Amino acid sequence: MHPAVKRTHELLLLLCMLGLQACAQQPAAKEPSLLAPNAIDGIALLPPPPAPGTHEDAIDVAAVKQAQLTRTPEEETAARAEVELFIDDFQPAIGPWFVESRLPKTWAFFRQVMRESKDITARPKDFWKRPRPYVSDPSIKPFKPEQSYAYPSGHSAGGTEYAILLAELIPERKAEILRTGRGIGWHRVVAGVHHPSDVLAGRVLGQRVAQELLASPAVQQKLAELRAEIAAARTQATSP
Template sequence: MQHVTRYVLFLLLMLLPQQGWADETYFITREQINLSALLAPPPAVGSREQQQEMAVLLNFQNTRTPAQVAFARADMDRSVFRFQDVMGENFTAQKLPQVAALFAKIKKSADHILAPAKAHWDRPRPYTSNPDIHPCVDKPDNASYPSGHSTFGTVSAIILANMVPEKQTALFERAELYRLNREIGGAHYPSDVLAGRISGTVIAAFLLRSPEFQAEFAAARSELRTVLGLPAL
């Protein structure tokens, strides 16, 4: 009986999503994008450049308003639906299941591409190097460079702009605020954010060249434009 029970449990485990058990990505691979070879190294700990960046963060810390703190905390959410303020009230996961599914894959793929670069440089977070930095956002448990939020925000803005080119300017402006909130929040150096912007742009370029991605992109774009009341492209 015990043998049967163990066998049933084994089968149930095999049916569960294998998240964290396997290296999985969608549309693109690490072999295509090696960010460790594309990005410049971050400023070294103790360097003049790092000290200048630290001064920028301390200035943000000393001048940020309660509204900025609330905005930075809200933007901790790495979700494409943080662009709702640009896309409108109908831009929700409930109304846009295909969009939600596509950007969940994009997020997972971006994280997969970014992970080796974070591990390669293993840059300490600003508050780790300087006890005078007091983040107003949660402290991530991974390395600082490149910024994952900035990468995802950049990819999201580019893909959304290709779905709804009518909102391209506003989407790119919102992405800039999304990235800046990582500095205002005290979680990232400016160079982390810049590297995230570059990384996100590269990842988006490869995604848009993927035939597999284009198939899902087209369906999500059609759904989005219908929900927003825009004509088909």
């Protein structure tokens, strides 16, 4: 082969290799956002928490102490299991087939919901900076101390969001799913890491997030896709 032709071939080969490498380094396509930026202002939506030193605050702290004293073994077990909250905590309300290996798209969707809604609760937490109940009263012993502030409860918000969305996907288990979502908030009081008013505020915020999501045509389209995945997983799980 003529040296000039050989060099041309080598140059073309090098350019092809560089092109392939550049393609391989391109980041994966990002999922479209489910929530518009600043769609929900938790500071504007929620009332302020009880002020420190007030009678209302004292009653809120006393309720945590009472919840810890009277908690059942079942409540304690659930509270400890829900420290790292996600939709697998709803499996007892739905069925043993409700697992990630059967429902990868469902799990991916709720992970995105979790990521996008996290800041919605973080902003009011950082705005009001309400101490955790065990900070106000050291006689309260939390299952696991938390680094963030108390109001509103992120677990209560997340449990409410997940419950409302899951009830849309699996309506025949709606009562059990909503009961589980409500329990997730209460178990944070049992665990000594939230006041009842934190939990109530979390429920309000979680309901607002769920309403925003359900109003989106793109989310409704996604839910239709997830219903098909859920139906297939349930059929596969019950087939002999």
